[in-house]
Amino acid sequence: MISYVTLGVSDLAAAKKFYSELFADEGAKVLLDGERISFIGKSMAAPMLAVCTPFNQEPASAGNGTMVAFAQKGKAEVDAMYNKAIALGASCDGAPGERIPNAFYGAYVKDADGNKLCFNHFMM
Structure with a gap:
């Protein structure tokens, strides 16, 4: 879709x-x-x-509450993508961990422009 x-x-x-x-x-x-x-x-x-x-030639800015999530195969992959993003210059916006017990594992970073990214795995 x-x-x-x-x-x-x-x-x-x-x-x-x-x-x-x-x-x-x-x-x-x-x-x-x-x-x-x-x-x-x-x-x-x-x-x-x-x-x-x-397009409007105004400065780029991250939307408050806007985030792009990228599905990963498991917790180890979430951790790896989080660490890779940090190594590439992203900043931590939530270290890897279970956010919803036995259901959702995620990690959050912001890129150089403040865009929020999530690497996640649904454990269900």
Whole structure:
């Protein structure tokens, strides 16, 4: 159902590098590269992440309460993605852990523009 999710960024080149490296182990790469927007994913036919400089030419800003969640196969994968994001320059916004007992395990980071990301695993 989802085609792509867009995150506004202030430095397109840096954002492409961050997200391409973050998801490289999952086979993701820049699939379509435009002047102010780039689409990162495994295939143009699968859900993608787009990073772009805002169309209105105003500064990029993260939405309050807005978050993009990326499903992982298990707790170890959540931990690994969290650690990788931190190593690539993201900041912690919630260390890995069970948020809903026996149901939801997640970790939260913010990228350089303050966009909130979640790496999660539903244990049900």
